[in-house]
Amino acid sequence: MTQRPVVLSVRxxxxxxxxxxxxxxxxxxxxxxxxxxxxxxxxxxxxxCGKSVLASALLGLLPANAQTAGEARLGDLDLLTAxxxxxxxxxxxxxxxxxxxxxxxxLTPVRTVRAQLAETVAALTGVRGRDALDTATRAAAARAAFxxxxxxxxxxxxxxGLAQRAATALAxxxxxxxLVADEPTTGLDRDLVDRTVEELRRxxxxxxxxxxxxxxxxMITHDLEAAERxxxxxxxxxxxxxxxxxxxxxxxxxxxxxxPYSRGLLQALPDRAxxxxxxxxxxxxxxxxxxxxxxxxxxxxxxxxxxxxxxAAAACATAPVTTGGGLPTAAEALRTGAAPPxxxxxxxxxxxxxxxxxx
Amino acid sequence: xxxxxxxxxxxxxxTRRRSTRTLRVRTSGALVALTVLAVLLVPPIVQLDxxxxxxxxxxxPPSWEHPFGTDDVGRDLLLRCxxxxxxSLLVGVAAALTATIVGTxxxxxxxxxxxxxDRAVMRLVDTFSSVPHLLLGIFVVAMFRxxxxxxxxxxxxxxxxxxxxxxxxxxxxxRARPYIDAAVSGGASRWRVTVRHLLPAVAPQAALAxxxxxxxxxxxxxxxxxxxxxLPAHTASLGxxxxxxxxxxxxxQWWPTLxxxxxxxxxxxxxxxxAGAWRxxxxxxxxxxxxx
Amino acid sequence: MLELRAxxxxxxxxxxxxxxxxxxxxxGEAxxxxxxxxCGKSTLARVAALLxxxxxxxLLLDGAPVRHWRHRAPRExxxxxxxxxxxxxxxxxxxxRLDDLIAEPLRATGRREEAPDRVAELAATVGLTPDLLGxxxxxxxDGQLQRACLARALVLRPRLLVCDEMTSMLDASTAAALVxxxxxxxxxxxxxxxxxxxxxxxxxxWCDRTVHWDDIARAGGPNPRV
Numbered sequence: 001m002t003q004r005p006v007v008l009s010v011r012x013x014x015x016x017x018x019x020x021x022x023x024x025x026x027x028x029x030x031x032x033x034x035x036x037x038x039x040x041x042x043x044x045x046x047x048x049c050g051k052s053v054l055a056s057a058l059l060g061l062l063p064a065n066a067q068t069a070g071e072a073r074l075g076d077l078d079l080l081t082a083x084x085x086x087x088x089x090x091x092x093x094x095x096x097x098x099x100x101x102x103x104x105x106x107l108t109p110v111r112t113v114r115a116q117l118a119e120t121v122a123a124l125t126g127v128r129g130r131d132a133l134d135t136a137t138r139a140a141a142a143r144a145a146f147x148x149x150x151x152x153x154x155x156x157x158x159x160x161g162l163a164q165r166a167a168t169a170l171a172x173x174x175x176x177x178x179l180v181a182d183e184p185t186t187g188l189d190r191d192l193v194d195r196t197v198e199e200l201r202r203x204x205x206x207x208x209x210x211x212x213x214x215x216x217x218x219m220i221t222h223d224l225e226a227a228e229r230x231x232x233x234x235x236x237x238x239x240x241x242x243x244x245x246x247x248x249x250x251x252x253x254x255x256x257x258x259x260p261y262s263r264g265l266l267q268a269l270p271d272r273a274x275x276x277x278x279x280x281x282x283x284x285x286x287x288x289x290x291x292x293x294x295x296x297x298x299x300x301x302x303x304x305x306x307x308x309x310x311x312a313a314a315a316c317a318t319a320p321v322t323t324g325g326g327l328p329t330a331a332e333a334l335r336t337g338a339a340p341p342x343x344x345x346x347x348x349x350x351x352x353x354x355x356x357x358x359x
Numbered sequence: 360x361x362x363x364x365x366x367x368x369x370x371x372x373x374t375r376r377r378s379t380r381t382l383r384v385r386t387s388g389a390l391v392a393l394t395v396l397a398v399l400l401v402p403p404i405v406q407l408d409x410x411x412x413x414x415x416x417x418x419x420p421p422s423w424e425h426p427f428g429t430d431d432v433g434r435d436l437l438l439r440c441x442x443x444x445x446x447s448l449l450v451g452v453a454a455a456l457t458a459t460i461v462g463t464x465x466x467x468x469x470x471x472x473x474x475x476x477d478r479a480v481m482r483l484v485d486t487f488s489s490v491p492h493l494l495l496g497i498f499v500v501a502m503f504r505x506x507x508x509x510x511x512x513x514x515x516x517x518x519x520x521x522x523x524x525x526x527x528x529x530x531x532x533x534r535a536r537p538y539i540d541a542a543v544s545g546g547a548s549r550w551r552v553t554v555r556h557l558l559p560a561v562a563p564q565a566a567l568a569x570x571x572x573x574x575x576x577x578x579x580x581x582x583x584x585x586x587x588x589x590l591p592a593h594t595a596s597l598g599x600x601x602x603x604x605x606x607x608x609x610x611x612q613w614w615p616t617l618x619x620x621x622x623x624x625x626x627x628x629x630x631x632x633x634a635g636a637w638r639x640x641x642x643x644x645x646x647x648x649x650x651x
Numbered sequence: 652m653l654e655l656r657a658x659x660x661x662x663x664x665x666x667x668x669x670x671x672x673x674x675x676x677x678x679g680e681a682x683x684x685x686x687x688x689x690c691g692k693s694t695l696a697r698v699a700a701l702l703x704x705x706x707x708x709x710l711l712l713d714g715a716p717v718r719h720w721r722h723r724a725p726r727e728x729x730x731x732x733x734x735x736x737x738x739x740x741x742x743x744x745x746x747x748r749l750d751d752l753i754a755e756p757l758r759a760t761g762r763r764e765e766a767p768d769r770v771a772e773l774a775a776t777v778g779l780t781p782d783l784l785g786x787x788x789x790x791x792x793d794g795q796l797q798r799a800c801l802a803r804a805l806v807l808r809p810r811l812l813v814c815d816e817m818t819s820m821l822d823a824s825t826a827a828a829l830v831x832x833x834x835x836x837x838x839x840x841x842x843x844x845x846x847x848x849x850x851x852x853x854x855x856x857w858c859d860r861t862v863h864w865d866d867i868a869r870a871g872g873p874n875p876r877v
Contacts (some may be wrong), residue, residue, distance in 0.1 A: 014367060046822035048792030060372070067369040080370065160688055186820060189688040189849030222822040268827040270856040276828035280778060280795065537742040540702045541803065545756030546730040549722045555755075556744050 004036040007177050007216035008058070012070030013080070015050070015057050019065070025285040027053040029240045030070070032310060037177065038214035040204050042227035042248070044265070045237035050284060051220045054237075055182050058218075059098060060087040074178060093124055094174040099181035099200070103167035107155040113166045114151040117141060117173070124174040144169035145199060161192045165199070172203060179203065181219040185226045193223065197230045204230075224269060228252045236262045239292035240284055242310060246344045258351035260297045291349065303349040310347040380636065387632030394626040398445040405438070421614055428614035430600075431607060436615060439595045440622050446596040447623070450507060451577035454514035458576070459569035461515065462522025467561065469523070470530025471553045481527070484520050492517040496579065497588055505591045510583060514576045522568045529561045570634040574627030581623055597623050652678050653699060653811055653843060658708035660698050661691070667706055669695050672868050674845075676811065681837065681844040683854030686864030693737075696815040696847045700732040730760065733804035733842075737816035739796035743788045749799045750774075750784040756807050773802040777832050794825035801829055805836055811843045812836075819848065830857055 015028040027050040035041045045051045056062050058072055058079055072079040074095055082091065092098070100106035108116055118137045121127055127136045138148055146165045155163060164184065171179060181200060185193040204217045221227055227234060227248070234251045236244040236259060244251075244259040251257050257266065264277035279296040282288055288295065294304035417433040419425055427436035469480040487495070496513040503509035533539065534557070542552050577597070583589030584598025591599075597619045604615030653676040661667030668691035676682045686692040697703035698710065704720040711717070712728060719725070736742045743752055753773060754766040774784055777798040788796055797817070804812065812833060818826035834857075837844060848854050854861045 012367075016369070046792070046825060047794055047820070062372050064372065067371050069367040069369050189686075190851065191687060224823055265823050268823040270827070270850070270853040274827050274830070274856055276826075276831060277824040280780070537736040537738065538744045540697065540700075541734060541736070541742055541800070542744075542755065542759065543702060543721050544700055544729060544732055544734045545759055545803065545807065546726045547755070547759035551759050552722075559746055560744075 004038050004213050006034045006036050008035045008072065008074055008218065010034070010058075010070070010072045013054065013057065013072055014069040015053050015062065016067050017063075017065050018067065019285070023285055026240050026287060027066075027284055028057065030310075031237075031242050033235055033242065033245060035178065035216040035218050036213075037216050038204060039232045040201065040217040040219060040230050041233045041235055042219045042221060042231035043235045043237055043242075044221055044224060044227050046222055046281065048284070049237045049281065050240040051237050052182060055180050055218070055220050058180060059092060059096060060084065093120070093171075093176065095176050095178065097171035097174060097176035097179045099164075099168055099171045099179060099184045101183040101186055103163040104155055104158070104160070106167050107163065107170075109155050112152050112154055113141070113146070113158070117151070117166075117169060120170050120173045140173050141166075141169050143172050143203075160188055161195060164188070164192070164196050168196075168199065168203075177215055179215055179217045181217065181221075183221055183223075184219065185221060185223050190225075193226050194229065197226050201230050224265065236265070239281055239287060241292065241347060243293070243347045244345070245310070246346070250344065256352070258346045258353075259293075259348045260299055260350075260352065261293045263352060264296075291347075293348075299350050301350060306349075308347045308349050310345045312345050380639070383632055384636045387629040387636070390625060390629035391633055394444065394448070394629070397441055398448055401438075401441045402445065420612075427618040428612075430604065430615050436600075436618055439600060440597070440618050443595040443597045443600050443619060444622050444626070446507065446590065446594060447577045447580055447598070448573075448626070450510055450514065450580040450596070451573045451575075453511045454518065454576040454580070455569050455572040457511065457515035458518040458572060459522050459565055462519035462568075463526050463558075463561065463565045465519065466523035466526025467530055467553060467558060470527040470534065471549065471557060473531075473534075477527070480523075484523055487517075488520050492579070493582060496583055497586070500583060500588050505589070507590065507594075510580055510589045513583065514579045517579070518572055518576060522565060522572070525568055526561050526565055529564055530557050533557055533560050567634055567638055570630060570637070574630050577623060577627060652676065652711075652713055653845070654709075654711040655695070655699060656709040656711070658695065658698055658705045658710070660694055660703060660705035660708070662694075664706055669698070669705070670868060671708075674699075674862065674867055676843045676845050679837070679841045679843055680860065681846065681858040683858035683861035684845065684847045684864065684867075685851055685854055685861055686847075686849065688849060690864050691868070692847045692864055693815050696734075696813050696845065699845055700734045700813040701729055702734070726760065730756065730807045731810045733807070733809035733812045735797070735801050735804045735812070735814045735817045737819055739793055739800050739820070740788065742800050743796055745788050748785055748787055749779065749791065749796075752788075752799050753784075753802045753806055756803060760807065769806055770802075773805060776805075776835070777802045778828060794821050797821060797825070797829065801832060805832075808840065809842060810840075811845070814844065814846045814848075816848050817846070818853065819850065826853070 010031055010033050013028060013031040014026070017025040017027060019025055029050075031054060033041065043051050043054065053062070053066075057066075057068055060079065060082065062068070068080045070080065074091070077086070077091070077095075079087070079091070107113070114137060117140050118133055121136045121140055122133060125136065127133050138151070141148060141151055144165045146162065146169050150158065150162060155166070158166065179200070184200065185196055188196060200217060200219070203215055205214050217230075219227070219230060231248040234244070234246055234248050234257075235242050236257070238261050244257055244262045246257060251262070252266075257263055261277070267273040268276050277296055282292050282295070289307075290305040291297070291300070291308055294300040297304070415433065417429060417431055419429045419433075421428045425435050425437065427440060430436055430439065465480060465484070469477040495517050499513035499516055500509050503512075539552060539556060542556055547555070580589055580596060581598030581601065584596050585602040587602060589598055590596045600619040601616050604612075604619070608616045655672065655674045658669055658672045659667045660669040670691075672691075672695055674682070674684070674695070684692055684695070694703060698705050698720075701710075701717060701720050701724045709716055712731065717724065717728065744755075747755065750770050753770045757763060757766045757769060770784070774781070779795065779798050779802070783791055783795055791799075797820070801817070814833065817833075818829060821829070830853075833844065836842065844858070846854060846858055851861075
């Protein structure tokens with residue numbers, strides 16, 4: 001695989017909310033990851049773990065009581081420091097396309113799909129003239145496989161799948177290099193999930209069918225099956241932190257994930273053990289000291305009293321290959337600007353070791 | 360954790376919109392407070408007779424002695440305006456309260472019962488609405504001797520309709536929510552569902568409608584009084600003040616109409632401003648923004 | 652035992668979303684009903700829980716036909732069903748704290764004095780901590796709220812549970828936890844279950860028997876729009 005250009009690079013992104021009474025809610029803490037062109041990174045985690053807040057931060061859609069730290073670079077632009085005017089005029093729709101959670105609610109109920117698409121095409125691409133606009137609108141619909149004979153319908157006349165395609169068509173109009181999909185499959189049935197995911201994948205692979213590097217997709221989801229079908233890499237989020245970052249094949253395949261939480265999530269699937277992780281995640285407003293998962297972790301040790309850093313998977317504290325002196329953690333390396341984030345990393349003091357390495 | 364917190368520099372986002380909101384709320388709040396204080400405190404403190412006729416000083420323009428000038432029989436207009444505001448506000452609040460209670464009861468009943476009861480009630484509402492408000496108001500007032508209460512009844516009778524519509528629509532949309540299904544399945548009676556789940560949910564909307572209705576009712580009262588049908592001419596309300604001054608306006612004396620007019624406009628705008636801010640607050644979309 | 656015979660139901664008599672559907676849940680049986688979204692299976696679930704009056708057809712509860720729905724149904728018949736819906740946010744009264752939410756059916760049926768014990772017991776069962784019980788719905792996550800909604804459905808000890816897409820908004824771990832709670836309850840009480848959903852893997856794992864919507868609905872029903 002050739003090295004693809006990085007589209008979005010997130011370094012130390014943190015978001016916190018100041019609540020009435022001086023309370024602070026740490027919704028996202030110290031997130032590091034890259035998304036490259038032609039790649040899909042699935043950010044998985046349960047509701048309330050901070051993953052939607054992360055998406056809102058990238059789009060500049062945080063409420064007024066939020067504060068951010070770190071950076072999120074889209075090309076030469078830091079999304080976290082850009083002003084609202086820049087975000088509204090040059091970023092949303094043009095450089096980042098949002099595939100929303102509930103497409104039916106995302107579309108304007110009183111206007112037809114054609115009218116909304118045409119308006120977006122006119123605003124984002126500068127196509128003028130009735131005929132040209134009409135052609136461009138139909139082309140935009142075709143890109144998302146939205147049937148042309150349904151263009152004159154209103155959103156409530158569309159099924160869930162078609163509404164999703166209409167919303168995707170809108171997201172694709174600006175030819176953005178980064179797509180952010182926030183729970184695009186929630187509430188859809190399995191067939192529709194598969195179709196939605198396949199279509200999103202198609203837009204990632206080759207936006208114009210030209211074999212160009214394609215778009216980058218950051219998909220936020222709690223649906224592990226959808227993530228398995230679409231993602232190249234998986235980022236697992238727990239209590240506001242990314243606790244594991246790994247290849248999708250490794251994650252769902254034979255070695256499996258290394259963080260105990262990721263393993264627990266997989267084991268909860270109905271086609272696996274179907275056993276829940278005991279307990280509930282901690283409150284983002286009252287995180288424990290140390291590893292946030294320790295209270296639910298069967299392997300927790302005294303070491304878990306300290307927050308584990310996101311460490312490159314090969315350089316794990318308990319791994320037998322450690323060569324003394326300790327390797328710099330991924331986060332340290334990033335702070336000093338030494339290296340890009342590793343393709344695979346885990347934030348745990350006692351990550352699961354694949355059997356073949358242990359033996 | 361601690362060392363990481365030190366090196367992080369936090370940036371805030373999107374605070375500008377909030378500050379203009381705060382300014383609007385504070386200005387409106389201050390004006391409303393001022394109005395309420397004026398009508399409550401001025402009469403007992405100053406102990407002046409608003410009816411004191413001084414024919415020697417009739418139709419004087421604003422001066423230090425009479426900041427708002429005097430009317431055609433030499434009564435101090437500032438004092439008359441404050442008393443007028445007092446009456447207008449009383450009528451407005453009483454009418455709005457009555458209309459809201461009636462409207463909420465009727466709307467909730469129609470929405471909660473549904474079926475033919477709903478249809479019958481809403482046809483009644485439509486019938487009432489089809490008559491122009493002022494005409495209906497005039498009709499009611501004409502049946503009684505002029506006074507405060509006929510005006511309250513007249514205004515309430517024409518204004519409960521919109522509240523009933525709002526409440527009914529709200530109840531109908533809430534009734535389809537799964538949580539009502541869950542309550543029914545949990546054995547709740549129709550009465551309990553209405554009182555415990557539906558009414559508390561519409562209460563903020565109804566209260567908001569009530570606040571927004573106060574200015575409306577004040578205008579309505581003024582209109583009736585201006586037509587000479589509302590309050591008797593000797594009772595100073597903002598409407599009667601303007602009505603009795605309209606002759607002098609033609610003669611170039613602007614102050615007897617301007618100041619009562621301002622006294623209608625400013626408190627009503629302030630009330631509407633407060634109500635608008637409140638509506639933003641109870642709008643559930645704002646709350647969901649803060650959800651993780 | 653619950654028997655639905657030739658049920659036709661919908662929101663507009665001319666175009667019913669459920670047409671001539673029959674389904675039986677034997678005592679203590681767990682039946683999974685699979686179907687694509689928008690096919691009418693949620694409407695059928697509401698009919699089964701006596702929350703929506705069908706246009707035609709018969710519903711038999713333990714052999715006795717049910718003639719009244721919603722408020723008209725006798726309270727002891729209504730409360731024989733426990734229902735859990737897909738979206739916890741819409742299924743919880745936003746003004747009630749979680750402990751009041753769970754206790755509400757007890758209060759509505761005049762068994763107020765049982766509430767403190769029963770709420771504490773159920774909170775432990777579904778895994779809600781005491782500090783969460785004092786919060787309102789907007790202060791907890793979807794998963795925590797759905798736990799409370801399940802506790803509410805169990806509070807009157809129903810003989811039949813109707814779960815309409817109970818887990819589709821939830822992460823895998825919370826879904827597995829809630830299914831485990833339902834199964835524990837059924838094991839100790841022998842209650843029946845009608846679980847409606849679109850996740851084949853989940854329903855096959857969870858239920859004794861899984862039926863597909865297409866197999867119980869008369870052909871020529873409303874074709875789901877593409």
